[in-house]
Amino acid sequence: MGETPDKYEILQDLMRRRGFAWGSFEIYGGSRGFYDYGPLGATIKRKIERKIREAFQREGFFELETPDITPEKVFIASGHVEKFVDPLVECKKCGARFRADHIVEEALGIDTEGMSAEHLTELIREHGIKCPECGGELGEVWYFNLMFETKIGPYGDQKGYLRPETAQGIFVNFKRLNAFARNKLPFGVFQIGKAYRNEISPRQGMLRLREFTQAEAEIFFNPKEIEHPHFDEVKDEKLRLYPIEHQLKNLGEIELTAEEAVKKGYIMNTFFAYYMVMVKRILLDIGIPEDKIRFRQQLPEERAHYSRDTWDAEIHSERFGWVECVGVANRGDYDLSRHMRESGTDLTVLIHYDEPRIVKHLKVSLNMKRVGPKLKKDAKRINELIQSWDEEKLRNLVEVLERDGRITIEGYELERDDFIIKEVEEKITGEKIVPHVLEPSFGIDRPFYLLLESSLVIEEDRTYLRLKKDMAPIEVAVLPLVAKEPLTSIAYEVFRKLQKKGFIAVYDEKDTVGRRYMRYDEIGTPYCVTIDNQSLEDNTVTIRDRDTREQTRVSIEELPEKLRELIFGE
RNA sequence: GCGGUGGUAGUCUAGCCUGGUCCAGGACACCGGCCUCCCAAGCCGGUAACCCGGGUUCGAAUCCCGGCCACCGCACCA
Numbered sequence: 134m135g136e137t138p139d140k141y142e143i144l145q146d147l148m149r150r151r152g153f154a155w156g157s158f159e160i161y162g163g164s165r166g167f168y169d170y171g172p173l174g175a176t177i178k179r180k181i182e183r184k185i186r187e188a189f190q191r192e193g194f195f196e197l198e199t200p201d202i203t204p205e206k207v208f209i210a211s212g213h214v215e216k217f218v219d220p221l222v223e224c225k226k227c228g229a230r231f232r233a234d235h236i237v238e239e240a241l242g243i244d245t246e247g248m249s250a251e252h253l254t255e256l257i258r259e260h261g262i263k264c265p266e267c268g269g270e271l272g273e274v275w276y277f278n279l280m281f282e283t284k285i286g287p288y289g290d291q292k293g294y295l296r297p298e299t300a301q302g303i304f305v306n307f308k309r310l311n312a313f314a315r316n317k318l319p320f321g322v323f324q325i326g327k328a329y330r331n332e333i334s335p336r337q338g339m340l341r342l343r344e345f346t347q348a349e350a351e352i353f354f355n356p357k358e359i360e361h362p363h364f365d366e367v368k369d370e371k372l373r374l375y376p377i378e379h380q381l382k383n384l385g386e387i388e389l390t391a392e393e394a395v396k397k398g399y400i401m402n403t404f405f406a407y408y409m410v411m412v413k414r415i416l417l418d419i420g421i422p423e424d425k426i427r428f429r430q431q432l433p434e435e436r437a438h439y440s441r442d443t444w445d446a447e448i449h450s451e452r453f454g455w456v457e458c459v460g461v462a463n464r465g466d467y468d469l470s471r472h473m474r475e476s477g478t479d480l481t482v483l484i485h486y487d488e489p490r491i492v493k494h495l496k497v498s499l500n501m502k503r504v505g506p507k508l509k510k511d512a513k514r515i516n517e518l519i520q521s522w523d524e525e526k527l528r529n530l531v532e533v534l535e536r537d538g539r540i541t542i543e544g545y546e547l548e549r550d551d552f553i554i555k556e557v558e559e560k561i562t563g564e565k566i567v568p569h570v571l572e573p574s575f576g577i578d579r580p581f582y583l584l585l586e587s588s589l590v591i592e593e594d595r596t597y598l599r600l601k602k603d604m605a606p607i608e609v610a611v612l613p614l615v616a617k618e619p620l621t622s623i624a625y626e627v628f629r630k631l632q633k634k635g636f637i638a639v640y641d642e643k644d645t646v647g648r649r650y651m652r653y654d655e656i657g658t659p660y661c662v663t664i665d666n667q668s669l670e671d672n673t674v675t676i677r678d679r680d681t682r683e684q685t686r687v688s689i690e691e692l693p694e695k696l697r698e699l700i701f702g703e
Numbered sequence: 704g705c706g707g708u709g710g711u712a713g714u715c716u717a718g719c720c721u722g723g724u725c726c727a728g729g730a731c732a733c734c735g736g737c738c739u740c741c742c743a744a745g746c747c748g749g750u751a752a753c754c755c756g757g758g759u760u761c762g763a764a765u766c767c768c769g770g771c772c773a774c775c776g777c778a779c780c781a
Contacts, residue, residue: 150713150732162754162771217781223704230704230778279781297781333779334704341780437781595743614740643734647742654742665740675741682742 141452143596144589145338148174151656153585153606154339166335166343168578173656176606176637178346178581181419182325185348185575188415194321194350195313199302201327202283205292210475211301211468213294216438218276219333220253224264225272233274236262250274279330281343295329300572302326303351304468307480311353318482318568319354325577337453339582346577353568354404355484356466361407368392370410374399374444375429386427401442405463408573412446412459415575420584420601425449428461439467448583456583460574466567473567485563492559495527497552504551515543588657598657599680602700608637609696610653614665616642624664627674627689631662634693636700654679659700662692 149155152171156163170178186196208214220233233253234245240262245253253274256262264271281295296302303310303322314320325348335341368391375386376399389397391406400406409428416426431443439462446459473480497519508515519542522530533540534549541547588598602608611628613620621642628640641649646663653661661677663684668674674692675684676699687695697703 146714156772159772163773165772213781219779219781221704221779232779277779330780336774336780435781439781612741616739620740645739645741645743648744650741651743663741667740677741684741 140586140589140591143591144586147589147596147598147655148585153177154581166332166341168339168342173606174581177584177600177604178577180604180606181577181581181584182346182348184418185415185577186323186325188411188418189321189323189348189350192321192411194323194352195310197303197306197310197322197324198326199299199306199324201295201329202285202293203296203301204285205294206475207301207305208280208294208297210471211304212438212471213280213297213301214278217280217297218278220248220250220274221277222253222257222274223272224269231264231271233257236271250276277333279332281329281331297330298328298574299324299326299347299349300351300468300574303349304472304570305476307353307469307472308478311480311482316482318484319352319358321350321352323348323350339578340453340456342578348575348577350573351464352408352571352573353482354571355482355566356569359402359404361403364391364403364407367407367410368403370413372406372409372413373427375427377430377432380429380432400444401463405442405444405461405571408571409444409446409461412461412573412575416446416448416459416580419580420588420604421448421580422587425583425587427455429455429457431460437462439464441465441467448580448587450583450586452586456579458576458579458583460572462572462574464570464572466569468570469567481565481567483563483565486561489560489562492561493556494524494559495531495554495556497522497527497530497554504547508545511543511545515545518543595651595654597651597654597679600657600659602659603702605657605659605700606637607639607653607656607658608660608700609639610649610658610661611638611640612646612649612661612663613642614646614663619669620664620666623668627662627664627692630689631693631696634697636693636696650677650682660696662696 147153148171151173153174154168154170157167157169158164189196205214208217221230222233222236223230233250234248237243237245237248237253237256241256241260248256250273257271257274262271263269280297283293283295285291285293302324306322310320310322326346327344328347329344332341332343335343370391371388372391372394373386373388374394379385379387387399389399391400391403391410394400395403395406400409413426413428417423425448427447427449428444429447431440431445436443441463443460443462445457446461447455448458450456469480472478519527519530530540530552531554534552534554539546539548584600584604585598588600590597590599598605609631611624611631613624624642625640628638631638641652643649644652650661657679659679661679663675663677665675667686668689672689673686674689675686676692676695677684
């Protein structure tokens with residue numbers, strides 16, 4: 134795949150050796166699916182998180198922080214207990230494992246969506262479905278849930294899970310967040326934190342972890358208002374899309390502006406498109422090259438149980454191909470509706486009409502004075518039943534009464550005078566809706582790896598990380614040309630000055646200067662400041678550029694400002 | 704989880720087949736010192752390893768079994 138076959142090994146080695154990242158728990162033999170961030174890696178990871186946080190904040194989103202450990206009820210409501218599972222079946226003969234639903238679907242051509250393990254087992258027995266590998270007999274189907282279980286409290290009576298996504302922490306707080314937003318849609322809330330998935334078989338280094346970091350934003354909006362007010366600001370941004378039908382018909386990717394994508398129906402609305410552009414811009418800001426970013430629309434069978442439509446931002450890896458890094462999902466009202474049902478809490482938002490509407494409608498109730506003695510205990514129940522009827526049903530009732538003078542409800546014959554019928558006028562100021570949710574969900578660990586991979590440059594005489602300058606974990610190295618006084622003292626002072634100005638800086642006098650340049654090139658330090666004999670005469674130093682190796686001379690006085698401009702473009 | 708291959712200092716590796724001469728050799732890196740006024744690999748010195756557990760044997764880096772981890776393929780990846 135890559136032009137340099139061992140680039141991945143070189144990067145893995147570099148990451149371990151220079152303190153970026155490595156497999157966790159090494160001294161005890163390691164554990165798959167867990168990675169440690171070393172000093173330089175942790176710094177880059179924080180910088181990625183910071184870029185995402187700042188981008189969300191620029192949109193006016195609120196940040197939130199909620200627990201990793203979550204009571205079971207939350208995930209029963211969210212559907213994760215039921216749906217975040219794979220039905221597995223094992224061949225009794227060769228031990229191979231398969232997705233039971235896939236096997237049944239393939240053999241019988243039926244939809245197995247939502248089937249129980251027992252049902253699947255039954256179908257396999259009935260139809261004599263055999264192991265696709267060796268033709269052996271298949272065992273019982275069992276569900277494997279990908280969430281880590283835990284017990285809350287000393288008695289182990291409350292079951293909990295480590296959250297498989299940070300999103301639920303936002304949904305369960307919707308009522309408070311909506312109050313905070315003063316009942317005004319749309320608004321966005323984000324959380325940056327850990328999530329956990331007990332992957333059956335983690336592979337591919339840092340790309341499939343059992344514990345990982347997400348930055349998820351949930352944007353709550355009125356499904357009737359799907360034009361983004363600031364779409365104009367992003368409409369000309371080019372997007373590289375790989376829509377469903379292009380995947381199915383092998384038509385390849387298309388590139389068009391956000392505006393065209395909406396007009397031609399590839400993206401459902403400007404609201405969705407706006408956030409896709411936002412995601413792209415964040416990835417660019419982190420330093421992912423534009424030509425390595427595309428949006429692929431998930432096929433229906435790939436989508437999560439809560440998703441109506443999902444576009445993944447994928448980043449191309451020389452090693453692993455296209456890697457899903459950000460999901461932009463339309464979750465509809467799935468989560469809020471489910472939490473509303475399970476918790477009994479009202480999670481609707483009142484949408485005010487421009488002007489209050491006067492609505493005439495029928496109000497029908499039992500005349501309790503009359504029917505009480507007749508219906509006894511059932512009077513109240515039937516009255517409530519009638520109250521729950523909609524306008525159309527009530528009109529039918531009245532019609533029958535006017536015509537026949539009587540009607541039978543639940544076995545009781547009731548007369549016209551048993552009812553109180555009123556035409557009332559009601560002033561309606563608005564409508565309660567369950568907001569819909571658009572979710573841009575960033576993985577942090579994957580872009581971290583892909584940033585390093587795409588930054589790695591292997592040249593004849595050096596290997597270095599051409600990181601975006603403001604992403605470098607060490608921003609500037611201060612080097613006396615040789616380790617001799619007074620160069621060392623001056624260099625140290627310059628170093629301290631830069632540190633105090635807020636740069637992530639190091640001082641280094643060890644080894645020849647060329648060797649030191651290589652050392653800092655390798656970890657992506659964009660600039661080395663060198664103090665030489667001329668510095669003694671005129672208080673100037675040189676700034677050496679990582680990518681071009683060119684040097685320019687500036688006064689010590691101007692150095693911090695100059696570096697700030699070079700690194701942060703300010 | 705299945706099958707294959709592998710696991711020796713920070714990294715790459717020699718040794719393993721043919722057990723003892725290996726308190727494990729080399730290179731690079733790292734640390735201390737010397738030299739050095741601009742792009743790694745000059746000199747001197749130093750630190751540092753047989754994945755874990757069990758077995759066979761007088762004796763195991765070496766042979767056998769189990770585990771863990773890595774890589775590849777299959778399966779899995781809401």
